[in-house]
Amino acid sequence: xxxxxxxxxxxxxxxxxxxxxxxxxxxxxxxxxxxxxxxxxxxxxxxxxxxxxxxxxxxxxxxxxxxxxxxxxxxxxxxxxxxxxxxxxxxxxxxxxxxxxxxxxxxxxxxxxxxxxxxxxxxxxxxxxxxxxxxxxxxxxxxxxxxxxxxxxxxxxxxxxxxxxxxxxxxxxxxxxxxxxxxxxxxxxxxxxxxxxxxxxxxxxxxxxxxxxxxxxxxxxxxxxxxxxxxxxxxxxxxxxxxxxxxxxxxxxxxxxxxxxxxxxxxxxxxxxxxxxxxxxxxxxxxxxxxxxxxxxxxxxxxxxxxxxxxxxx
Amino acid sequence: xxxxxxxxxxxxxxxxxxxxxxxxxxxxxxxxxxxxxxxxxxxxxxxxxxxxxxxxxxxxxxxxxxxxxxxxxxxxxxxxxxxxxxxxxxxxxxxxxxxxxxxxxxxxxxxxxxxxxxxxxxxxxxxxxxxxxxxxxxxxxxxxxxxxxxxxxxxxxxxxxxxxxxxxxxxxxxxxxxxxxxxxxxxxxxxxxxxxxxxxxxxxxxxxxxxxxxxxxxxxxxxxxxxxxxxxxxxxxxxxxxxxxxxxxxxxxxxxxxxxxxxxxxxxxxxxxxxxxxxxxxxxxxxxxxxxxxxxxxxxxxxxxxxxxxxxxxxxx
Amino acid sequence: xxxxxxxxxxxxxxxxxxxxxxxxxxxxxxxxxxxxxxxxxxxxxxxxxxxxxxxxxxxxxxxxxxxxxxxxxxxxxxxxxxxxxxxxxxxxxxxxxxxxxxxxxxxxxxxxxxxxxxxxxxxxxxxxxxxxxxxxxxxxxxxxxxxxxxxxxxxxxxxxxxxxxxxxxxxxxxxxxxxxxxxxxxxxxxxxxxxxxxxxxxxxxxxxxxxxxxxxxxxxxxxxxxxxxxxxxxxxxxxxxxxxxxxxxxxxxxxxxxxxxxxxxxxxxxxxx
Numbered sequence: 001x002x003x004x005x006x007x008x009x010x011x012x013x014x015x016x017x018x019x020x021x022x023x024x025x026x027x028x029x030x031x032x033x034x035x036x037x038x039x040x041x042x043x044x045x046x047x048x049x050x051x052x053x054x055x056x057x058x059x060x061x062x063x064x065x066x067x068x069x070x071x072x073x074x075x076x077x078x079x080x081x082x083x084x085x086x087x088x089x090x091x092x093x094x095x096x097x098x099x100x101x102x103x104x105x106x107x108x109x110x111x112x113x114x115x116x117x118x119x120x121x122x123x124x125x126x127x128x129x130x131x132x133x134x135x136x137x138x139x140x141x142x143x144x145x146x147x148x149x150x151x152x153x154x155x156x157x158x159x160x161x162x163x164x165x166x167x168x169x170x171x172x173x174x175x176x177x178x179x180x181x182x183x184x185x186x187x188x189x190x191x192x193x194x195x196x197x198x199x200x201x202x203x204x205x206x207x208x209x210x211x212x213x214x215x216x217x218x219x220x221x222x223x224x225x226x227x228x229x230x231x232x233x234x235x236x237x238x239x240x241x242x243x244x245x246x247x248x249x250x251x252x253x254x255x256x257x258x259x260x261x262x263x264x265x266x267x268x269x270x271x272x273x274x275x276x277x278x279x280x281x282x283x284x285x286x287x288x289x290x291x292x293x294x295x296x297x298x299x300x301x302x303x304x305x306x307x308x309x310x311x312x313x314x
Numbered sequence: 315x316x317x318x319x320x321x322x323x324x325x326x327x328x329x330x331x332x333x334x335x336x337x338x339x340x341x342x343x344x345x346x347x348x349x350x351x352x353x354x355x356x357x358x359x360x361x362x363x364x365x366x367x368x369x370x371x372x373x374x375x376x377x378x379x380x381x382x383x384x385x386x387x388x389x390x391x392x393x394x395x396x397x398x399x400x401x402x403x404x405x406x407x408x409x410x411x412x413x414x415x416x417x418x419x420x421x422x423x424x425x426x427x428x429x430x431x432x433x434x435x436x437x438x439x440x441x442x443x444x445x446x447x448x449x450x451x452x453x454x455x456x457x458x459x460x461x462x463x464x465x466x467x468x469x470x471x472x473x474x475x476x477x478x479x480x481x482x483x484x485x486x487x488x489x490x491x492x493x494x495x496x497x498x499x500x501x502x503x504x505x506x507x508x509x510x511x512x513x514x515x516x517x518x519x520x521x522x523x524x525x526x527x528x529x530x531x532x533x534x535x536x537x538x539x540x541x542x543x544x545x546x547x548x549x550x551x552x553x554x555x556x557x558x559x560x561x562x563x564x565x566x567x568x569x570x571x572x573x574x575x576x577x578x579x580x581x582x583x584x585x586x587x588x589x590x591x592x593x594x595x596x597x598x599x600x601x602x603x604x605x606x607x608x609x610x611x612x613x614x615x616x617x618x619x620x621x622x623x624x625x626x627x628x629x630x631x
Numbered sequence: 632x633x634x635x636x637x638x639x640x641x642x643x644x645x646x647x648x649x650x651x652x653x654x655x656x657x658x659x660x661x662x663x664x665x666x667x668x669x670x671x672x673x674x675x676x677x678x679x680x681x682x683x684x685x686x687x688x689x690x691x692x693x694x695x696x697x698x699x700x701x702x703x704x705x706x707x708x709x710x711x712x713x714x715x716x717x718x719x720x721x722x723x724x725x726x727x728x729x730x731x732x733x734x735x736x737x738x739x740x741x742x743x744x745x746x747x748x749x750x751x752x753x754x755x756x757x758x759x760x761x762x763x764x765x766x767x768x769x770x771x772x773x774x775x776x777x778x779x780x781x782x783x784x785x786x787x788x789x790x791x792x793x794x795x796x797x798x799x800x801x802x803x804x805x806x807x808x809x810x811x812x813x814x815x816x817x818x819x820x821x822x823x824x825x826x827x828x829x830x831x832x833x834x835x836x837x838x839x840x841x842x843x844x845x846x847x848x849x850x851x852x853x854x855x856x857x858x859x860x861x862x863x864x865x866x867x868x869x870x871x872x873x874x875x876x877x878x879x880x881x882x883x884x885x886x887x888x889x890x891x892x893x894x895x896x897x898x899x900x901x902x903x904x
Contacts, residue, residue: 052532085534097525100544102551111543112533167533335748340760347764458890460840462847462863463882470875566754570844574867585848588763596763600756607753 001203002028002051002171005064009046012058018275020046022227022282024063025301028171033197033204035214035235037250038224039271044207047224048173051205052090053080067171085116089164090173091193094180095156099148106144109163116167124166131162134199135192154185161193165200172197172204179208190217211238211250223247226282227274230306243305245287281308321619329612336604337390341383344593390601396594400587405598409580416579418491419568422499423506424561431507432553435514439522440541449511456508461567465501465574472497495577502571506560513556517549524548551621558614565606646898649891656888660706669697671704671857680874692862692877693869701857702880708852709859710888712773713838717831719777720838724784725827729815731785732792742785749782755841762850769858772851776841780834791826795819825903833896836889843885859885 009021021043028034038044049055051065053072065072067087075083092098099108109131110124119127125144132140135158148156157177164172177193178186194217197204208214214221215238222232223246231244242248249267269286278285284294289309299308370376377385389396395405438449472479479497521527522545530540569581576582580599587595659666668688678695681687689698731742749757761775795801796819804814820827845851846860854861859881866877 054528054532081534081536083534084532090529090532092525092529094525098529100526100530100548102548103543111530112535115535115539116533163533332748332751335744336751339748339752343760343764454890454893455886458836458886458893460843460847460882460885460889462844463878463885466863466867466870466875466878466882470870470879474870474873474875563753566756569755569759570847573848584759585850588759588850589767591763593763596760600752600760603753603756604751608751 001030001032001068002205003064003066004047004051005066007047007050007061007063007065009043009050009055010060011046011056017060020227020274021050022274022277023301024224024227024229026222026229026232028203028205030170031201031203032220033206033218035206035208035218035221036224036229037208037211037214037221039209041271041273042224043227043274044209044224045175048090048175048205048207051171052084052088052173054090085112085167087169088171088173089167089169091157091160091164091175091177093176095160096148096153096180098160099156101148103147104144105146105148105151105159108148109144109159109166112163113166127166128162131165132159134165134196135159135162136188137162152185153181154189157181157185157189158192161189161196165196165202168200169202172202173207174204175207176209211247223250226272226277228282228306229301230283232304243310244283244307245289246283249288281306318619322616325612325616329608332608333605336608337387337601338383340597340601340604341386342379344597345379345382347593386597390598395598395602398587398592398595400590400592400595405595408583408595409598409602412578412580412583415491415495415577416568416572416581419495419498419502419571419577419579420561420564422492422495423502423564423568426499426503427506427510427560427564428557430503431510431557432514434507434511435553436518436546438511439515439518446515449515453508453511456504457512459505460570461501461505462570462574464504465498465571468497468501469575498571498575498577501574502564502567506564506567510553510557510560514549514553517552518545521545521549551618554621555614555618558617559611562607562610562614565603565610643898645894649894649898652887652891653895656706656884657710659703660710663704663707667697667700667703669700671696671700672855673697680869680872689880690876692866693872693874698877698880701862702859702884704857705859705862705881706884708769708856709839709843709885712769712842712852712858713835715773716777716780716838716842717835719774720780720784720834721827721831723777724781725788725820725823727781728785728788729792729819729823732789732796733811733815733819742789746782746785749779752779755779755844758841758845759848759850762845767850767853769852769856772842772845776838776845780838784830784834787830788823788827791823792819795822825899829896829899829903832892832899836892836896839885839889839892 004027005025007021007024008019010017010019012018024043024047026034026036036044036047046055050061051067051072053075055061061073063073067083070079070083072083099105103111106125106128109128110119110121113119113124113127114121128144129140132143137143137155137158143151143155143159151159157180161177174193178190181189190213204218206214206218211221211223215235218235220232220234221238222229223244224230225246231242231247233241233243233247239251242251246267249265252265253267267286272282272285274282278295279298280296281287281290281294281299284290287294291309293308297308299306302310386396393406395409397403398405398408401408434449434453438446468479480494527540527544530544531537535543566581568579569585571577572579572582573585580602584596584599584603587599668686673696675691675695678687678691679693681691681695683690687697687699689702691697692701727742731739752760755776757779758772758775761778762771765771765775801814801818804818842851843860843863846858847864849864852858852861854865862881863878863885866875866879866881869875869877
């Protein structure tokens with residue numbers, strides 16, 4: 001349903017063009033959950049924004065993003081609006097900043113339905129209350145009259161999830177939806193998002209830096225490094241089938257519940273953004289298996305992985 | 315009692331306290347002034363001691379300071395603003411007709427400031443590029459032009475030059491008055507309009523960059539509605555405050571403009587009384603202007619509280 | 632603080648131009664006796680309302696005085712007046728603000744209440760009240776205006792001083808036994824200087840407009856002294872006789888200086904943030 005091919009994004013930072021997404025390709029099928037993981041600066045959030053065409057002013061996009069055959073990057077203003085109304089919905093990281101503070105929760109939930117579908121207030125409010133019940137907010141009628149500052153972050157993010165589902169979208173773009181929440185409410189909100197997505201049959205692009213979480217929630221996973229996807233794989237095969245040295249590094253650098261190690265292995269060096277990456281393979285400076293060829297030429301993305309030595313290592 | 319009620323009572327109490335303190339400053343400052351009021355009363359002529367004594371008694375000049383202050387204050391609360399030393403008439407009578415001119419001028423200018431300032435600010439904020447640059451350049455100049463100079467340029471161009479507007483005087487009848495007050499109101503409005511335009515632009519630009527605006531865009535709300543419901547509505551809070559305070563400040567700006575256009579308003583009367591050392595009139599007018607300013611400021615505060623639903627009544631922001 | 636480097640941005644360059652304009656006009660005022668072609672107060676009624684000529688490059692006023700000379704001499708009081716206002720208001724405001732922020736308690740409470748009451752007097756009203764009592768003139772106007780600016784500066788500096796005081800290094804100095812006065816003088820105030828400088832620059836613009844307005848009202852600099860505010864006012868009757876030059880030239884200079892100070896203040900404000 002969503003097909004991204006050789007996406008490349010450049011932003012203008014203080015007048016200088018800066019590559020944030022180097023070369024990214026992946027697909028998401030109808031109803032499928034795809035997790036995009038990576039460290040900060042890897043370009044994962046920009047990828048989600050590119051899909052919703054919410055990139056900052058002055059951004060240049062090349063490559064293809066197709067949604068059900070529609071070329072997203074070429075949509076005219078009115079088509080783009082319809083695409084956002086009918087096809088995609090976005091859940092942002094920080095619900096408190098992402099909901100207008102001077103309007104009521106009810107206004108926030110029903111605005112899109114009333115504006116875009118001409119739904120009447122009562123009708124929209126009934127739908128909102130029903131969705132609030134689904135996200136675990138029982139007293140929806142009362143909540144509609146409240147202002148955002150009267151709700152906790154966890155509740156607000158549930159409101160955000162409910163509002164994303166108000167328009168019956170086909171694809172949810174969830175950009176680190178639990179990062180800004182308390183640790184205790186994170187798993188709760190994640191559980192609700194996961195369950196509702198499955199029940200409503202909505203596909204999801206899930207952005208996170210948490211590989212295990214992505215493995216638990218998504219069907220397939222894409223690992224991003226310095227603006228490129230270095231590996232895509234099925235969640236079931238996450239631990240066994242990881243072939244790229246970076247994915248393997250991420251997997252071993254997490255504390256395990258079963259094994260006791262005296263010291264966690266870490267990936268040496270710091271993560272790079274696309275514009276800082278050297279020629280050749282972007283991961284080469286930090287890779288334990290680096291050879292001369294890695295520094296000379298960037299590997300192509302072949303058969304789900306981007307690594308010169310994939311044949312020898314996996 | 316509701317939180318809002320408590321807030322209003324607290325505001326009212328603060329208003330009264332400020333006015334009392336200000337009245338004390340106004341009266342006390344006059345008492346500090348060098349020079350003998352009798353000299354002003356007699357105009358420098360030599361007068362026999364009996365007359366002086368009766369004058370001192372008439373104006374309570376020998377009473378203790380606090381007692382004189384108390385008499386003055388209670389008089390004002392009963393609508394007695396005192397007597398002009400020069401005109402020998404009640405100050406309230408002298409002010410009556412002049413107040414009308416000043417109020418009309420200030421209201422006229424306020425309307426111009428709000429209409430033009432907010433419109434220019436919105437346009438500049440939403441239209442980046444040439445339109446924005448031109449408006450910003452214009453407001454930079456506008457803010458640097460003192461009202462008396464605007465007045466003179468307007469007189470040179472539109473009154474003596476093109477002859478479209480009368481040069482001086484307040485006019486008769488309502489329309490004719492508006493006609494006469496148009497140039498003065500513009501002169502009074504220009505620099506405030508520039509200020510309001512700049513602050514409006516800044517408030518809108520800030521709101522445009524907020525994440526919740528992006529949320530609205532991501533849901534496919536048409537841009538014009540995003541701007542109206544989320545950007546303008548939210549920016550209205552700081553814009554109202556600034557505009558309100560600016561309009562309150564016009565109370566004093568009108569002094570200069572009245573003088574430049576020879577309008578017979580309160581401000582011109584104040585300046586006239588200052589140069590003639592007519593203290594009772596100066597006291598009364600200064601207190602009147604301070605009271606108007608403080609009341610308007612309090613109203614802006616209350617209005618701010620009412621339109622900003624983020625602030626829980628009586629609570630934190 | 633960072634080293635002073637020439638700004639490369641367009642905004643930075645306008646700041647430099649603004650500074651240049653201000654310095655140039657200040658220099659003109661200083662060198663008035665050598666630059667002015669005529670005595671600014673020399674009345675010659677036969678020469679009234681002259682147009683531009685070789686002897687009178689900008690013409691003459693209603694009394695036949697040379698306008699260029701009056702503008703050059705006028706730079707003195709027109710620039711020195713606001714400068715004195717700014718210096719006086721800043722010294723008083725900073726002293727009051729730092730003392731009340733540092734001491735806190737009743738002193739802070741009293742100062743805050745007084746500042747609140749002074750805020751009830753809008754714009755130049757307080758200055759006009761003072762002039763009404765002590766008589767018109769540049770000195771009285773300058774002092775009066777400075778007093779009316781003190782609350783604005785005090786409020787701003789007080790909150791900045793409170794923020795600075797909360798910094799750990801101040802606590803560290805206190806623990807080391809350094810006296811309060813020494814901390815304020817050697818550490819607190821120097822750290823507030825960039826803010827104070829930016830504020831003073833913006834205040835200069837306001838002071839110039841307000842002082843000119845007071846002179847325009849006849850309560851400040853007294854004629855026949857050459858002063859831009861006075862010239863705007865004294866040139867007004869000539870407008871009706873078709874001779875607006877005196878008011879407009881003097882007014883234009885006021886606008887240029889005020890705009891330059893506003894730009895300069897904005898730049899300083901950005902730099903210090």
